[in-house]
Amino acid sequence: MRLYLTIIMRSLLYVSLGIMVYNSVRVEQQFELLGRGYIDGFSVNIDNMVGHIFIGITIILVIMNVIHLLFMGKNKQAKMEDYILPEYDASDERSVEITGKAVRFAFAFILLYSFLILGSYMFIPNYFLDYVWYPMFTTASIPIVGLIFYLISFKVLYSR
C-alpha cells in the first residue's frame, strides 16, 4: 500500500511540475510571438491550484521520506542505501533483493523509453510552436513510466 501511495504521489509531483513548467513556457511563448509581431495580444488565466498541489505533494513526500528514514534507521540490519527513497522496500532481505531487481528492470526500461522519446522529437519538428506541451510532458513521463514499471516489476517478483 505504501509503495502504491508513494508512486502515485511521486507521479503526481512530476505531472504537477510538468503543468507548471508548461504554463510558464506557454506565457513566455506568447510574449515571444507578441514581440515578433505574430499576434496583437493574448490573455492568460493564472491558476495557482497546480502550485498548491505541487507544494502539498512535496511536503507530504518529504514527511514520508523522513518517517521512512527514521523507521528504517532503527533496523540495525538495514543499510542506508537500501531505504534511501520511500519507494524502496527494505522490510527484509528478500524485499531488498527484489527492490534491486525491480530497479534494474526499471532502469533498462527507462533507457529504452528515453531513446524512443528522444527519437519522437524528430516527428514533431514544430513542437516549439504548436505543441509546446510535448517536451514538458514527455520528459515528465520518463520518471513516471519508470516508476510504474518499477512498481509492476516489484509486485510481480514479490508475489512469486
Next chain:
Amino acid sequence: MLINRVKELRARYNLTQGNLAEKIGVTRQTVVSLEKGSYVPSLLLAMNIAEVFNEPIENIFYKEGEE
C-alpha cells in the same frame, strides 16, 4: 537448486508462518517463498532459521539430490 525443510520443521514446532517470520525477522511473504523454494536465503537468515529449529544448517538446507 537448494531444498529446505522449513515447512516440515515449522509444522513440527507448531509455528505459523507469521510466528516464524517474526522470530527470524522477515515478512510472512518471505517465509512463504522460502517454503515454496523460490527464495534462497542469505547465510544470516539460514543461521537464524537453524537457531529457531535448533538444528544444524545442513540439516535444514541441502542441494537437490543430497539427503
